[in-house]
Amino acid sequence: xxxxxxxxxxxxxxxxxxxxxxxxxxxxxxxxxxxxxxxxxxxxxxxxxxxxxxxxxxxxxxxxxxxxxxxxxxxxxxxxxxxxxxxxxxxxxxxxxxxxxxxxxxxxxxxxxxxxxxxxxxxxxxxxxxxxxxxxxxxxxxxxxxxxxxxxxxxxxxxxxxxxxxxxxxxxxxxxxxxxxxxxxxxxxxxxxxxxxxxxxxxxxxxxxxxxxxxxxxxxxxxxxxxxxxxxxxxxxxxxxxxxxxxxxxxxxxxxxxxxxxxxxxxxxxxxxxxxxxxxxxxxxxxxxxxxxxxxxxxxxxxxxxxxxxxxxxxxxxxxxxxxxxxxxxxxxxxxxxxxxxxxxxxxxxxxxxxxxxxxxx
Numbered sequence: 001x002x003x004x005x006x007x008x009x010x011x012x013x014x015x016x017x018x019x020x021x022x023x024x025x026x027x028x029x030x031x032x033x034x035x036x037x038x039x040x041x042x043x044x045x046x047x048x049x050x051x052x053x054x055x056x057x058x059x060x061x062x063x064x065x066x067x068x069x070x071x072x073x074x075x076x077x078x079x080x081x082x083x084x085x086x087x088x089x090x091x092x093x094x095x096x097x098x099x100x101x102x103x104x105x106x107x108x109x110x111x112x113x114x115x116x117x118x119x120x121x122x123x124x125x126x127x128x129x130x131x132x133x134x135x136x137x138x139x140x141x142x143x144x145x146x147x148x149x150x151x152x153x154x155x156x157x158x159x160x161x162x163x164x165x166x167x168x169x170x171x172x173x174x175x176x177x178x179x180x181x182x183x184x185x186x187x188x189x190x191x192x193x194x195x196x197x198x199x200x201x202x203x204x205x206x207x208x209x210x211x212x213x214x215x216x217x218x219x220x221x222x223x224x225x226x227x228x229x230x231x232x233x234x235x236x237x238x239x240x241x242x243x244x245x246x247x248x249x250x251x252x253x254x255x256x257x258x259x260x261x262x263x264x265x266x267x268x269x270x271x272x273x274x275x276x277x278x279x280x281x282x283x284x285x286x287x288x289x290x291x292x293x294x295x296x297x298x299x300x301x302x303x304x305x306x307x308x309x310x311x312x313x314x315x316x317x318x319x320x321x322x323x324x325x326x327x328x329x330x331x332x333x334x335x336x337x338x339x340x341x342x343x344x345x346x347x348x349x350x351x352x353x354x355x356x357x358x359x360x361x362x
Contacts, residue, residue, distance in 0.1 A: 011036040015112045023104040023228070030100055030111045035118025045117045046125050047089070048347045049096045049110070052340040053306060055088030056333040058183040060313045061207060063329030065187025067321035068200055076140060077325050080190050081332060083133055084183040090129035091155040091179060095166070096347070097122045098159040105225030106295065109350035130156075140190045147189045151182040169237045173215030174208065180313075181207040202267030209258045210312075213251035217305060220245055220289055221298035241298075242290055249286035256282050259316065268320060275315035281308050303349055310337060 013021075013029050021029065037045060062084040066077055096103070096110060097119055103111050114122060130152055137148040157163040158175040165175030181204040188200060219226070219235035223244060227236045238244040256279040262268045285305050292298040314330050340346060 011115060013115065015109075018112055018115065019108045023101075023225075026108060026111060027100045027104040030104070030115045031119060033115040033118050035116070035121045037116050042117050042121065044345075045113050046093060046122065048345050048350075049093050049113055049117070049122065050089030051092045051346050051348065052085065052089065053337050053346055054092060054179075055085045056306075056310050056337045057180045057211070057313055058084045058088045059333050059336070060310070060317055060329060061180040062183035062187035062190075063326050064203065064317050064321065065184035065189075066191055067187075067317075067323060067326055068203060069188040069191030069193045071187075071191035071325065073323075073325040073328055076190065078328070079136065079139070080187060081329060083136060084186065085336065086129050086133060087151065087155065087183060087186075088179060090126045090133075091158065093122055093126045093129075094156060095159045097126065098164075099166075102222065102226050102229045102231055105228050106222040107225075107348060107350075110347045113347055113350075141192065143194070144189060147185055151178070151186060154178045154182060166233070167231055169232050169234050172219070173212040173234055176215035176218065177208045177211035180211050199267050202262055202265065206258060206262045206267070210255040213248055213255045214305075214309060216244075216248040216251055217286075217289060218302065220248060220292075221295045221302060224295065241292075245286070245290040245292075249283075249290060252282055252286050253279060256312070268316075272316050272319040274319055275312055278308065278312045278315065282312070299348060303346075307337070 011033065018026055018029060035042065059081050062080050063077075066080065071077055096114060100111060100114065100119070103114075133148060133152065134145065137144045154175065155178065158165045158172075158178065166172045184204050184207060193200075216234045219233040220241055223233070223235040223241045226233050234248070235241065235244040238247065256276070259268065259272060259276060263270055263273055285301060285308055288301045289298060289305075292301055310333065314333070317326055318330065344350075
């Protein structure tokens with residue numbers, strides 16, 4: 001069966017018709033949707049909304065925390081890698097559920113996927129992933145429930161009220177950085193360490209400084225739609241996308257170069273400085289984002305930036321902790337990143353209305 005057809009009854013609004021509606025009508029149509037896919041096609045769409053390529057930094061963060069905690073490549077390590085990916089998936093699914101007003105303006109193709117799978121089913125899937133992570137946490141000790149519960153609370157409050165961190169211009173990027181420093185802490189505490197040293201806390205501080213600008217960059221392609229939806233972000237508080245991009249560029253370069261400060265302070269070994277030449281590529285990416293003429297071009301830059309960010313994190317991880325566990329994590333991360341690209345499992349990179357309507361059940 002063709003990948004552009006649906007084996008289930010057709011939804012009342014087609015993709016082209018949905019794209020032709022005004023944003024308010026589009027949002028209303030999606031919120032009413034009960035879902036129109038069977039379990040196989042629906043699962044694939046959920047994975048697309050979960051955006052597995054964006055989960056790779058979290059996977060690497062878990063591996064780094066595990067290495068810093070002195071863990072080996074045991075079954076608990078590989079289970080933790082899987083759990084870190086699920087953590088990233090559920091955060092993205094929740095975000096797609098809560099952001100219908102903004103996405104109806106920024107990403108009509110994504111809200112088409114939400115219409116197909118159904119908002120209530122999406123919410124139930126997110127809750128199921130939360131329960132699964134909580135159920136698996138005691139395998140690392142009962143006390144492990146505490147950092148897991150805190151990490152999950154952060155993921156929920158990034159998108160949901162009462163905090164809804166993403167709607168707070170400067171707390172939003174900090175909340176987004178939880179996607180990488182949260183798994184780091186889960187990896188660290190997963191090894192059984194209970195009394196972390198100062199150096200152990202320095203790594204999440206570095207990850208926050210480095211990843212906060214990623215949140216600022218992520219907001220750039222959506223600035224017009226977010227402003228129209230009344231959402232205040234690190235981009236909409238500026239008069240133009242170019243001005244927001246320049247601030248994000250300065251923050252990005254600061255985040256990359258902060259590595260030298262952590263080396264000087266003794267938190268990271270001097271050999272990690274060999275990752276610093278990648279700051280040149282980061283600067284070029286930032287310039288491309290500043291000069292992006294439209295949201296589509298900015299999204300393409302955003303996709304390349306994920307590759308660069310992953311490469312930088314891989315370099316720092318392996319330079320700090322080159323062992324079997326870290327190498328396995330890098331290999332699995334590469335498989336996830338390039339495999340999701342090959343299988344087109346990123347809802348942000350779809351176009352509307354010409355994108356495939358949905359995968360089919362076999």
